[in-house]
Amino acid sequence: MAGIARLLALGAAAFLAAAAPCALHAQTVITNTGVAIVPADVRMIYIGEKQFAGAVRLVPVDNNGIQDRFLTNFLKVDNGKYYSIWAKKSFREGVNPPVLKATDGEVVDFVRRTPGAVGYIGDPSKAVGVALVK
Amino acid sequence: MSIRAPSSPPSRWRVIGAAVFGGALALASVVAQAAPPTEAEVDALKAKLDQSLHLIDQLNQRVQALEKAAAASAPAAGEWGTPVAQRVSDLEQEVSALGKRGNPQEGIPLHGFLTVGGLSTTEHGVQRKGATVDGLDLYLTTENGRVRSLTELNFEVDSQGDINTDLERIQIGYAFSDALTAWAGRFHSPYGYWNTAYHHGAQIQPTILRPRFLEFEDKGGILPAHDVGLWATGRLPVANGLLHYDAWVANAPRVGADGYLNQNVAGATNGHALVGMNLGVPIGGATVGVHALTGRIGGPVDGQSITALRILGGYAVYDEDNWEAMTEYFGFADRNVVGGGLHVSHAAYAQVGRGFGAWSPYVRYELASLDQADDYFASMVGGRSYRREMAGLRYDIDPRSTLKLEFNHTRLTDRIRDSYRESRIEYAIRF
Numbered sequence: 001m002a003g004i005a006r007l008l009a010l011g012a013a014a015f016l017a018a019a020a021p022c023a024l025h026a027q028t029v030i031t032n033t034g035v036a037i038v039p040a041d042v043r044m045i046y047i048g049e050k051q052f053a054g055a056v057r058l059v060p061v062d063n064n065g066i067q068d069r070f071l072t073n074f075l076k077v078d079n080g081k082y083y084s085i086w087a088k089k090s091f092r093e094g095v096n097p098p099v100l101k102a103t104d105g106e107v108v109d110f111v112r113r114t115p116g117a118v119g120y121i122g123d124p125s126k127a128v129g130v131a132l133v134k
Numbered sequence: 135m136s137i138r139a140p141s142s143p144p145s146r147w148r149v150i151g152a153a154v155f156g157g158a159l160a161l162a163s164v165v166a167q168a169a170p171p172t173e174a175e176v177d178a179l180k181a182k183l184d185q186s187l188h189l190i191d192q193l194n195q196r197v198q199a200l201e202k203a204a205a206a207s208a209p210a211a212g213e214w215g216t217p218v219a220q221r222v223s224d225l226e227q228e229v230s231a232l233g234k235r236g237n238p239q240e241g242i243p244l245h246g247f248l249t250v251g252g253l254s255t256t257e258h259g260v261q262r263k264g265a266t267v268d269g270l271d272l273y274l275t276t277e278n279g280r281v282r283s284l285t286e287l288n289f290e291v292d293s294q295g296d297i298n299t300d301l302e303r304i305q306i307g308y309a310f311s312d313a314l315t316a317w318a319g320r321f322h323s324p325y326g327y328w329n330t331a332y333h334h335g336a337q338i339q340p341t342i343l344r345p346r347f348l349e350f351e352d353k354g355g356i357l358p359a360h361d362v363g364l365w366a367t368g369r370l371p372v373a374n375g376l377l378h379y380d381a382w383v384a385n386a387p388r389v390g391a392d393g394y395l396n397q398n399v400a401g402a403t404n405g406h407a408l409v410g411m412n413l414g415v416p417i418g419g420a421t422v423g424v425h426a427l428t429g430r431i432g433g434p435v436d437g438q439s440i441t442a443l444r445i446l447g448g449y450a451v452y453d454e455d456n457w458e459a460m461t462e463y464f465g466f467a468d469r470n471v472v473g474g475g476l477h478v479s480h481a482a483y484a485q486v487g488r489g490f491g492a493w494s495p496y497v498r499y500e501l502a503s504l505d506q507a508d509d510y511f512a513s514m515v516g517g518r519s520y521r522r523e524m525a526g527l528r529y530d531i532d533p534r535s536t537l538k539l540e541f542n543h544t545r546l547t548d549r550i551r552d553s554y555r556e557s558r559i560e561y562a563i564r565f
Contacts, residue, residue: 049312049369049376050312051309051312052309052311052312055311057279057280057309079533080532080533081533083533083534084338084533087245087335087338087564088331088335088338090245090275091245091273091333091335091338092322092330092331093315093367094275094277094282094283094284094305094307095275095277095282096243096275096277
């Protein structure tokens with residue numbers, strides 16, 4: 001019994017060790033409280049294909065601290081491809097790429113005070129005064 | 135990060151105390167080795183020794199007090215370490231972000247392309263070799279809520295080495311929704327794929343040369359690459375994604391006496407309009423579309439029309455999994471204004487490229503079979519049928535700068551038959 005318990009404990013520890021980086025690397029998408037979007041919209045918003053949510057003009061913002069992970073997880077592109085997409089988009093349609101903020105705090109602050117803003121952060125506990133996209 | 139208590143004052147006091155204590159002992163020792171002291175002398179010495187010990191005790195107390203004070207003012211490692219590390223990390227991100235962003239909402243959204251290169255060609259029967267300066271393209275994209283503007287200024291060196299300045303685009307738009315943005319002004323003619331996707335954006339264009347029949351008007355192109363008028367564009371949700379559409383009405387262009395197409399920026403000289411539409415839908419990983427364009431094309435003389443132009447075409451583009459493949463077709467069914475008659479012509483290209491890391495080899499085949507009895511083609515310098523095979527290699531130095539090496543063989547198959555080969559190199563950046 002003791003051996004099985006040790007094995008279970010070891011398995012649980014291994015599971016937690018494996019799960020910890022996922023939790024650490026997860027991104028929380030946030031919006032200004034006046035914006036209603038669903039997770040499926042996020043990719044389209046960040047490649048410029050969705051620029052409105054109802055009557056609200058969307059203002060996406062990038063987070064430099066976790067941008068690479070966000071692009072990989074949500075858009076399935078790397079940083080170079082992402083800005084290449086936006087270079088073409090901007091040249092063709094006259095729209096500009098998302099504003100780039102440095103930290104979670106800056107993103108939350110921008111999203112909170114900008115109508116239509118959409119952003120992402122690494123630490124969900126900082127999402128104060130904004131809406132979470134679930 | 136931890137902070138140690140200051141060490142200098144206690145050390146100094148310890149040294150002084152030790153010196154006083156040592157001096158007192160030495161004095162006592164000397165006194166002990168001399169003649170036997172009197173009782174009064176012994177009492178005096180004891181008093182001095184007591185004073186010294188008292189002084190030492192005071193100094194020790196002072197040292198302990200200082201050490202306590204220093205310890206109290208020094209925070210624990212955790213208290214200092216977390217905020218400082220966080221602030222350093224935030225500062226690093228800020229510096230990194232400053233390096234990355236050309237922040238459109240915190241500066242002037244001015245972008246551009248810069249291109250230099252070299253070539254060896256025998257086009258027009260004249261051999262040219264050497265370095266070239268292809269041009270500078272600047273464009274400004276402003277967004278003020280739903281109001282948008284796009285201004286593009288191009289400085290281009292032509293085949294004669296002269297610098298031409300062109301107000302490529304000047305358009306003001308209003309975004310009603312994802313389904314509709316309306317533009318007015320001069321814009322890139324939104325037919326097919328290539329003309330709006332790359333245009334003067336040399337660095338984002340996969341090749342050095344555009345397909346010959348899609349060349350700019352002043353380089354002998356047979357289609358208007360720019361229009362002046364109104365343009366509606368948007369995306370509509372469909373079963374498998376978004377349907378992209380363009381619909382526009384513009385001044386009908388004219389073919390000038392020089393044999394080049396002119397967009398009639400100052401108004402259609404024949405009073406007619408050009409009307410076009412373009413639809414594109416995603417199918418699998420590709421985009422497939424159809425487009426149409428019609429209007430009466432003006433001639434060299436004001437009020438003159440030479441051709442009723444009718445174009446119907448299609449395109450397909452696949453840009454996934456390191457493959458970049460595209461093809462476009464343009465079918466013409468024109469009627470001459472004088473003499474009438476239906477004149478059917480065709481132009482098309484197919485191009486395939488494959489990325490291997492930073493390297494992307496590509497090939498393209500183009501053809502144009504243009505009816506020389508059509509007054510539209512017959513009056514244009516570039517209105518000749520041809521075949522072209524092309525191959526090249528692109529190397530992306532980084533996402534914003536690119537080197538390309540390209541070879542083509544072109545055969546002109548009517549009017550004056552000709553054949554020539556070209557090799558070109560191009561270094562293009564965007565900013």
